[in-house]
Amino acid sequence: MGDGGIDQGQLDRLFTSALEAAVARIEKDGHFFPLIFELRASGVIHNLAVLDLAPIDGKEGVQDRLSALLRPRAESGLIHAAAIITHRASDKSFCVQMRASNYSQDIEVPFSVGVEGLIKRRRRVTLGDFSAKEAVNAIF
Template identity: 55%
Template sequence: MAGGIDQNQLDALFTAALEAAVARIEKDGTFFPLLFELRVTGSIQNVAVLESGAIDGQQTVLDRFAEVLRSRIAEGLVAAAAIVVHRQTEDMVEVQLRATNYSANVFAPYGMETSGFLARKRQLSLGAFIVRPAPNEIF
């Protein structure tokens, strides 16, 4: 596995990222990309990246996340990371998992039921995950 990281740690990182994405979709209907770190201490943290400059499109946000992660990895703080993207037009959540010797994108298709007229309530049901190897541009 990925440089001292075991499968249970990667699973916990994936689960935390996916659960946060589901909660955001159920609450707001969509979300901006999210960043989670598995710290070398073993804790999982959601990271807020405050950007003072203008951001033109989603790709620049993902590039900024990668830049932030690279510096934190170089400092010895981060052992693995998950970047979560909402692919709203495809009814899918993508979790990009990265570690030293592991890199995959996990796609989680979902169905959504909505109810309520004024107070919109959403309930997601996840489909089968699709795991694809991906280039590791972070570690």
């Protein structure tokens, strides 16, 4: 889209990339940290590695800090959309925050983790039913 918005195909690609990476993190070693994906103006999806050294004041959450990091990239036109994935260990779900100038939803993805194999044990993530809700857009 020429206005910096995101179309359904781009939205699907960004969401799928983010969710596949989240599942792979859990299946690999059971640990998780927030993941950031961005859809660049060129149409390419990039995963960002973030080392946040800013002082923590305790008022901002992880999503707030990551949104603040992405905001200048959106304002400059470098990115057209972003996905921030967090893990809610207490209720075994991912929250995929999808943001673009014309789209802003939080998508909850419940999952369960099973273990397969007798000798070589492997984690296997099974996804539940997704649910989406409108959300405040603090990036675009």
